[in-house]
Amino acid sequence: MNYISTRNKSLKATAAEAIAKGISEEGGLFVPDSFPSLSEADFKELCSLDYVGRAKKILRLFLNDFTDEEIDYCAKGAYVGSFDEDKPAPLVALDDKINIMELWHGPTCAFKDLALQLLPYLLTTSAKKVQNGKKTVILVATSGDTGKAALEGFKDVEGTEIIVFYPSDGVSPMQKLQMDSQKGENVCVCAIKGNFDDAQTGVKRIFTDKAMKELLADNNMLFSSANSINWGRLAPQIIYYVSAYCDLLKKDSATRENGFNVVVPTGNFGNILAAYYAKKMGVPVKKLICASNANNVLTDFINTGKYDRNREFFTTCSPSMDILISSNLERMLFEISGNDDKTVSALQESLSKDGVYEVSAEIKSAMGELFWGGCCDDSETLKTINETFKKYGYLCDTHTAVAVNVYNQYVAATGDNTTTVIASTASPYKFAKSVLSAISDKEENSEFSYVRALSEATNTKIPSPIAELENAEVRFKNVCDKTEMTQVIKKALKID
Numbered sequence: 001m002n003y004i005s006t007r008n009k010s011l012k013a014t015a016a017e018a019i020a021k022g023i024s025e026e027g028g029l030f031v032p033d034s035f036p037s038l039s040e041a042d043f044k045e046l047c048s049l050d051y052v053g054r055a056k057k058i059l060r061l062f063l064n065d066f067t068d069e070e071i072d073y074c075a076k077g078a079y080v081g082s083f084d085e086d087k088p089a090p091l092v093a094l095d096d097k098i099n100i101m102e103l104w105h106g107p108t109c110a111f112k113d114l115a116l117q118l119l120p121y122l123l124t125t126s127a128k129k130v131q132n133g134k135k136t137v138i139l140v141a142t143s144g145d146t147g148k149a150a151l152e153g154f155k156d157v158e159g160t161e162i163i164v165f166y167p168s169d170g171v172s173p174m175q176k177l178q179m180d181s182q183k184g185e186n187v188c189v190c191a192i193k194g195n196f197d198d199a200q201t202g203v204k205r206i207f208t209d210k211a212m213k214e215l216l217a218d219n220n221m222l223f224s225s226a227n228s229i230n231w232g233r234l235a236p237q238i239i240y241y242v243s244a245y246c247d248l249l250k251k252d253s254a255t256r257e258n259g260f261n262v263v264v265p266t267g268n269f270g271n272i273l274a275a276y277y278a279k280k281m282g283v284p285v286k287k288l289i290c291a292s293n294a295n296n297v298l299t300d301f302i303n304t305g306k307y308d309r310n311r312e313f314f315t316t317c318s319p320s321m322d323i324l325i326s327s328n329l330e331r332m333l334f335e336i337s338g339n340d341d342k343t344v345s346a347l348q349e350s351l352s353k354d355g356v357y358e359v360s361a362e363i364k365s366a367m368g369e370l371f372w373g374g375c376c377d378d379s380e381t382l383k384t385i386n387e388t389f390k391k392y393g394y395l396c397d398t399h400t401a402v403a404v405n406v407y408n409q410y411v412a413a414t415g416d417n418t419t420t421v422i423a424s425t426a427s428p429y430k431f432a433k434s435v436l437s438a439i440s441d442k443e444e445n446s447e448f449s450y451v452r453a454l455s456e457a458t459n460t461k462i463p464s465p466i467a468e469l470e471n472a473e474v475r476f477k478n479v480c481d482k483t484e485m486t487q488v489i490k491k492a493l494k495i496d
Ligand SMILES: *Cc1c(COP(=O)(O)O)cnc(C)c1O
Pocket: 110, 111, 112, 145, 146, 228, 265, 266, 267, 268, 269, 270, 271, 272, 320, 321, 399, 425, 426
């Protein structure tokens, strides 16, 4: 297997090259040129393994130039000792059909940990193979959770520096505190005036800026990305969908024939794309249900075939999904168009020029076969948190609640009651104020009073990474204009 670019499929790379580079030189995203398929015997073996064992087996299929020792080192480094009970993706059954896959038992209490605990291992292993001694500079644009998860993953990792930009008004107070208090000698955090798309566009521009690239090269450094455009972020996400299938099979072997639906609260389209890739490899996923908040550009795209980012941007109570440009949709378009790099390039160019594109009738109908799109606003999100807590005694965060709401819409619209896995992407304690407001009328005066009040009102435990933040020291107080991002980077790297 090789990796090719979505905008020029004649550009080939090994896994290590794709991961070390992050993004292809002409702006395209790396994807495998073919997908491995898992046999009955493979699934049987996977079922008998723990998470690390499952991770190793899946990673081996995608990391064509890694040795078995390297894969063992990476998987163990990521998944042993960093997640509650060493279970990164436990399934919690709400009833005999609905399962919540809790992806927030890692160091930052959000699902990004599943990929970002592994990525530093993949990246440093890749860099050794292909960059002979250059320092890797990780640039991140974050809508909240990626930044902290990347900082935790990369802090004090030898041979790396990490710089994180987040929109000053686009993250929750808890997310902001998590990042601003980050420890580590190789980390830099900066808020920018603007929204997530401004941050992401700024980072993408810097990645392809020739002068910056040369300046880094002169200093024996090289940019890479920890955003979900990096293949090293996506491969780890495929693992938990395979793992969820194994867990379902162990409970009910009929899942093999009946399949299951997957619901994903979606922003950049990375998480749901990984579920699609798992399906492509043989996991019997029936419908991929794509849940959006008020920034419902994907719902409209799935329903109309027209992607249009020229619309009002809403700051919602599920900030990690406040996105109007879902970068990983590009990989989906590549797949669904039958690896048509010309079409993908044209669509992406239209998106960056006019903020809009429209796909062919074939692509639209193929999307509609695979996906069901739905959305809900903040008041519906909060109502869903309340109803889910009352009905099942289960407390979910604002992002997960969007997924639960859209799942309920899906069942109402289709009557489909196939077994379902809903991806739960953050701990409710990361968004304590919003979550509490859904459950009770109590007003508090600080973020941590909300955390404690939520615990009291729901009789649930405060995760230790959140509890520990209360007395953390704030190290980063920078706010910059989006035009100043290059200066921030030069200063952080001391290459001014
Ligand atoms: C990042 C994030 C999402 C969106 O995931 P994508 O892979 O970008 O679609 C949803 N929920 C939470 C809590 C997140 O951190």
